[in-house]
Amino acid sequence: MMPLLAVFAARGLATPAYQAGRCCGPSLRRLWTAPLRSPSHLHAPTPIGVPPGRGCRPPSSPATAATAVLLRRHYSRLPVPRPRPTSRPLAHKGYVYFKQHDAGPRHYPRQFVLFFGMPLIAFGLYYVWHLDTVPISGRRRFLAVSEATELRLAQSTYRQLMSTYKDQMLPANHPVSQLVRRVGSRIAQSAGMSEAFEWEFVVIDDPSVNCFVIPGGKVFLFTGILPILRDEDGMAVVLGHEVAHQKARHTGEKLSFAQVVLFVQLLVSAYTDLPLGLQSLVYKLVLELPFSRKCETEADYIGLILTAGACYNPAAAIGVWQRMEEIGPSSTKLSYVSTHPSNVDRIAEINTHMAEAERVRQERCVSRTREFWAASQRQ
Numbered sequence: 001m002m003p004l005l006a007v008f009a010a011r012g013l014a015t016p017a018y019q020a021g022r023c024c025g026p027s028l029r030r031l032w033t034a035p036l037r038s039p040s041h042l043h044a045p046t047p048i049g050v051p052p053g054r055g056c057r058p059p060s061s062p063a064t065a066a067t068a069v070l071l072r073r074h075y076s077r078l079p080v081p082r083p084r085p086t087s088r089p090l091a092h093k094g095y096v097y098f099k100q101h102d103a104g105p106r107h108y109p110r111q112f113v114l115f116f117g118m119p120l121i122a123f124g125l126y127y128v129w130h131l132d133t134v135p136i137s138g139r140r141r142f143l144a145v146s147e148a149t150e151l152r153l154a155q156s157t158y159r160q161l162m163s164t165y166k167d168q169m170l171p172a173n174h175p176v177s178q179l180v181r182r183v184g185s186r187i188a189q190s191a192g193m194s195e196a197f198e199w200e201f202v203v204i205d206d207p208s209v210n211c212f213v214i215p216g217g218k219v220f221l222f223t224g225i226l227p228i229l230r231d232e233d234g235m236a237v238v239l240g241h242e243v244a245h246q247k248a249r250h251t252g253e254k255l256s257f258a259q260v261v262l263f264v265q266l267l268v269s270a271y272t273d274l275p276l277g278l279q280s281l282v283y284k285l286v287l288e289l290p291f292s293r294k295c296e297t298e299a300d301y302i303g304l305i306l307t308a309g310a311c312y313n314p315a316a317a318i319g320v321w322q323r324m325e326e327i328g329p330s331s332t333k334l335s336y337v338s339t340h341p342s343n344v345d346r347i348a349e350i351n352t353h354m355a356e357a358e359r360v361r362q363e364r365c366v367s368r369t370r371e372f373w374a375a376s377q378r379q
Contacts, residue, residue: 116267116270116271119263119267120267123263126144127142127260130142130143130144130256131143134248134298134302135247135248135302136247136248136301136302136305137248137298137301137302139298141253142253142256142257142260143249143252143253143256144256144259145252145253145255145256146252147215147249147252149252149255150215150216150249150251150252150255151215151216153215153255154214154215154216154218154251155216157214158214158216158218161214161218161220162202165202165204165206165220168204168205168206169202169203169204169205170203170204170205170223174203176203176223176226177201177203179232179235180201180203180219180221180235180239181201183232183235183236183239183312184199184201184219184239184243185199186236186310186311186312187236187239187240187243187306187307187310188217188243189310190240190306190307190309190310191243191244191246191247191306191309193217193243193246193247196217197216197217197246198216198217199217199218199219200217200218200219201219201221201239202218202219202220202221203221203222203223204220204221204222204223205223206222206223206224207222207223207224208222208224208225209222209224209225209228209324209327209328210222210224210225211225211238211239211241211242212242213242213243213245213246214251215246215249215251215252217246219239219242219243221238221239225238228320228323228324228327229320230319230323231316232312233307233312233313233316234316234319234320236307236310236312236316237303237304237307237312237314237316237317237320238320240302240303240304240306240307240310240312241299241300241303242299242303243303243306244298244299244300244301244302244303244306245295245299247302247306248295248298248299248302250295250298250299253295254291254292254295257287257288257291260287261283261287261288264283264287265279265283285336285337289336289337289338289339290336292339292340293335293338293339293340293341296339296340296341297341297345297346297349300317300346300349300350301349301350301353303317304317304350304353304354304357305353305356305357305360307357308357308358308360308361308364308365309360309361309364311361311364311365313361314354314357314358314361315354315358317350318347318350318351318354321343321346321347321350322343322347324343325343325344325347
């Protein structure tokens with residue numbers, strides 16, 4: 001009987017106010033489900049509720065009260081003490097509430113740290129470990145693919161190209177093939193890579209206006225671009241651009257950048273519900289295309305320096321891109337959806353580096369020519 005009385009005392013039912021039939025504020029059902037008081041108040045209970053109002057009828061007998069208690073809640077142990085209020089009590093609709101203060105700073109869940117923070121830190125360390133510097137331009141970039149891997153991947157592409165254009169290749173003794181090979185060899189020597197690879201300059205009899213390089217020093221030039229080049233200096237500009245791609249190892253950098261894009265895709269897919277088609281479009285416009293245009297702009301700059309170092313006129317680059325603009329105007333407004341910068345942007349960027357290219361040409365070519373003639377006159 002004593003434990004039951006203790007429960008009644010915790011509920012506020014053993015108080016003089018309740019025994020006298022005075023109002024306890026809430027109904028009996030809400031009174032049974034009200035939070036229990038601390039065991040320290042069992043011997044000196046205080047009534048729960050507000051000043052008297054409408055009356056409430058107590059249970060008809062102790063047995064009825066005991067049955068109600070047992071049906072509402074099973075007490076397997078003493079109730080947990082209620083924390084002390086941290087502010088003044090506020091009355092609202094007949095109930096007593098206490099304003100709870102913030103428990104402290106918000107902490108991120110452990111799952112967030114494990115599945116987002118740890119991979120981000122690991123990839124950040126991997127990224128920093130594989131930072132590299134581009135020759136001539138000095139740009140810092142992420143390069144995680146070895147040169148041997150580039151050459152191995154390029155072998156299949158080379159065999160496929162040779163099989164596709166085997167009937168359209170100009171013979172090695174053709175005047176155009178000899179011109180391309182002579183200019184390309186001088187550009188490769190200017191880049192300090194004449195002995196690094198077995199350079200091949202293949203001329204394809206095709207009206208396409210194109211020229212490209214694959215890793216290993218394999219350059220493919222289409223005859224459709226010859227009217228735009230016009231002379232040997234123009235040929236040096238285009239071949240210098242392609243040799244610059246090989247010098248800067250842009251193929252390996254693009255393969256490395258694909259790892260960054262893949263990591264971003266995994267994170268976004270894990271924490272968002274964006275459609276895959278929308279994700280691919282965003283990645284292409286925000287990451288892949290700007291990266292491709294950056295590599296092309298850098299190849300223009302490095303190729304300009306290599307052309308000047310090979311004693312060709314770097315100013316010929318302006319005429320080449322002007323003639324390229326005449327046959328196929330490129331829109332500067334739509335350049336953000338292209339893999340290459342517009343011809344107008346290329347001309348503007350080349351003009352900013354023209355003084356440096358002329359200085360390189362003066363140092364490497366004009367001074368050497370004067371020394372050669374001075375030595376020949378002394379003899």
